[in-house]
Amino acid sequence: MIRNCSVLVVPAQGECRVDEYQDIVTEDGVIDEVMPTRAYQAEPDVEELDATGLIAVPGLVNSHTHSPMVMMRGAAEDLSIDDWFNRKIWPMETNLTPERVRVGARLACAEMLLAGVTTFVDHYFHADQIAAAALETGIRADLAPTFFSSTGADGREAAYQAARDIRALDVPRITASLGPHAPYTVTDEDLARTAEVARAEGFRIHLHAAETAEQTRSSQDRHGATPIEILERTGVLDAGALIAHGCGLTDSDFRILANHAARTTVAACPKVYLKLAMGSTTPIKQLQHAGIPVGVGTDGAAVHNTLDVWESLRLLALTQKQREQSAEWMTVSDTLRLATRGGAAAAGLPNDLGAIEPGRRADLALLDLSGPHNQPLHDPRAALVYSTRASDVVTVVVDGNIVVRDRELVTADLSDILAEARAVAHTLVDLSRGGAVQHYAP
Amino acid sequence: MIRNCSVLVVPAQGECRVDEYQDIVTEDGVIDEVMPTRAYQAEPDVEELDATGLIAVPGLVNSHTHSPMVMMRGAAEDLSIDDWFNRKIWPMETNLTPERVRVGARLACAEMLLAGVTTFVDHYFHADQIAAAALETGIRADLAPTFFSSTGADGREAAYQAARDIRALDVPRITASLGPHAPYTVTDEDLARTAEVARAEGFRIHLHAAETAEQTRSSQDRHGATPIEILERTGVLDAGALIAHGCGLTDSDFRILANHAARTTVAACPKVYLKLAMGSTTPIKQLQHAGIPVGVGTDGAAVHNTLDVWESLRLLALTQKQREQSAEWMTVSDTLRLATRGGAAAAGLPNDLGAIEPGRRADLALLDLSGPHNQPLHDPRAALVYSTRASDVVTVVVDGNIVVRDRELVTADLSDILAEARAVAHTLVDLSRGGAVQHYAP
Secondary structure (H helix, E strand, C coil): CEEEEEEEECCCCCCCEEEEEEEEEEECCEEEEEEECCCCCCCCCCCCEECCCCEEEECEEEEEECHHHHHHCCCCCCCCHHHHHHHHHHHHHHHCCHHHHHHHHHHHHHHHHHCCEEEEEEEECCHHHHHHHHHHHCCEEEEEEEECHHHHHHHHHHHHHHHHHHHHCCCCCEEECEEECCCCCCCHHHHHHHHHHHHHHCCCEEEEECCCHHHHHHHHHHHCCCHHHHHHHCCHHHHCEEEEECCCCCHHHHHHHHHCHHHEEEEECHHHHHHCCCCCCCCHHHHHHCCCCEEECCCCHHHHCCCCHHHHHHHHHHHHHHHCCCCCCCCHHHHHHHHHHHHHHHCCCCCCCCCCCCCCECCEEEECCCCHHHCCCCCHHHHHHHCCCHHHEEEEEECCEEEEECCEECCCCHHHHHHHHHHHHHHHCCCCCCCCCCCCCC | CEEEEEEEECCCCCCCEEEEEEEEEEECCEEEEEEECCCCCCCCCCCCEECCCCEEEECEEEEEECHHHHHHCCCCCCCCHHHHHHHHHHHHHHHCCHHHHHHHHHHHHHHHHHCCEEEEEEEECCHHHHHHHHHHHCCEEEEEEEECHHHHHHHHHHHHHHHHHHHHCCCCCEEECEEECCCCCCCHHHHHHHHHHHHHHCCCEEEEECCCHHHHHHHHHHHCCCHHHHHHHCCHHHHCEEEEECCCCCHHHHHHHHHCHHHEEEEECHHHHHHCCCCCCCCHHHHHHCCCCEEECCCCHHHHCCCCHHHHHHHHHHHHHHHHCCCCCCCHHHHHHHHHHHHHHHCCCCCCCCCCCCCCECCEEEECCCCHHHCCCCCHHHHHHHCCCHHHEEEEEECCEEEEECCEECCCCHHHHHHHHHHHHHHHCCCCCCCCCCCCCC
């Protein structure tokens, strides 16, 4: 029972609104009722949280990330996309071990929860370790064990098995997807095999595609098909896909995606497109016309530097206004909807997450907008998009459980997480052994 | 005496670096010495600040803002630039009174100081009230009393007198500039008169110019001259100008500006250019080739929503990479230099601010980068550009005085400032009386 807060109401369409003086009743991890605050007799076995002066917001979803890459934060700056992959990140990833991935994932989960991110949609190696960190810290996660075709059939099948193993944990809060890296690092045969497994076993497929216009051109030159056409002909779109980025989508791609709208979502990570000077951003307007839900993500912190979805949603609004050359496009309400309901779709749970409504999972953040950077508060919705900081998040609830209280992580020891991360950080950026997990030449 | 911090060293050229375990000695508001920490006997009359674990950064400069507009934060969203001016902001500004400006300026000073912004370069009405707020809160300010030609010779001369009155306060921390609004709202005759006064009395001129490519085209159509050509022929560039925005500069403008490089600076406010879908951003690469120093600003919070220069400098780096289509451009070091040394130039104090060096004013911020969003800390310089939040600022010193300690404003009562702002906020957004201070039709 959360008492006496304001509630950000995010409808499926139209303007968001803020209802003041509300109580939120949750039971067994589900929102049972949202109702005007009233005097009532507390029941002895009901935990009450006084949220006077705070605003409850649906927990944000980080719709595409590689959470353990927080371990490389700030270690690859001011580089072209080619150098970033080939001189830094893919060589650094030869240093990955299960233990180091677990350390990074714990730090990532802590950073996200403290910022009000209640779900992350991840794509990385050693995903069992990421599952362990999510279980420990109380965050919700969809995890796609990643593979390249360069690791052969064994690597591919091991990645599928890792997804099955996560599913076998049988924790509803932790789901699994299949994680081929991208059409330029995974062969058509392996994509087709992935689609078969996905269809047969009911997995979604989470992968990168059409990240830049350059990638699309290159794919057309080499394969006579855009990345989206490859996903169509290999059955990936039929199986259901979460596509990261899509900045290089073509007009014909939108028509293909529209035919698979019921099973496709796209994640936009705008900070990354600017930072790597990718030249374009996710074409959200066209995707929405095609009926495709879009979520907001950070991508990995090796390029985004944070896992702060507030930062991402603000940049999404700003860069979409720029893209469409209209300050009236990507309104405050639409931006908040992408970060909540859009994220729910990206997480594969469009009806369970993304809004503070009876019947949905009790995933929410309580924010204090009384700081000088948010005041006077003419419009709390505008504050949430354009002036809020992650540090305004006070309390966070996932699945009805309080995981952050008074700005402190309660599910794990933050100082232990930080100490562990500092202790192994140097091992991840060590390039002395040479080699790389993959070569970037899309 | 600040003990045992790291220090961000921002050289005039080349890479920034971080020196660890340093003491900073200040005397009479000036940095006396920066030296390795060592055991020593504290003198009884020396105030010591233990900064172990913190990083000292030159105080950020907000190179262009309209500080009292915090009172309109979030009250004019998702509007075209024409509607933003003509339907919201300029009608709202009919509600300005000296008292309401003072209330807004106090809030703005509090927000900036708590974020480590030690100087702001302001352009607004009732500047005497802004001076009072700066005096009270301990921030450094350069204030340009604003006028339009629509207020006639009386309005123009009153604005000059307001600048003289601020100068007559004889507080070195508070300086004055002349503040014609822009070439599209101030006649050539009034610009020429402003240039005369500026030259005769030693003022700089702070104004908007070439804000968009559209403004430049319109100026060419109506006057046969770009805004910069108008500033040249009216003597404004000879007198010395801080130009806000300059997103619509032409190749010939760069040649003109290069001839006045010693007395010209430009302020870039990138969030605003995205949010108002202005279609371009400040051409910093070309300005640097022309020898023009560039600072980083927020512009007013009626469009920027915050006065957070950390946010601005991050967006500056990201949007400059995008503009030049190079991820290798606007490096971490160059970005930090613009926000510090560039800001010092924009404030008219290029040799007194912008670096933690002996002989410069003791304006600095101490930040705690130990939070999970900055860790592990492979490169504190990258953290300052890409992951730091304003809430990481712990202690702030202006002119050798501690103005923020342990994240609390010590020079004024923040709760009083906030209560006052909340009490009058509604009066500033009241549009019931009709009218406007000006019409936007550049």
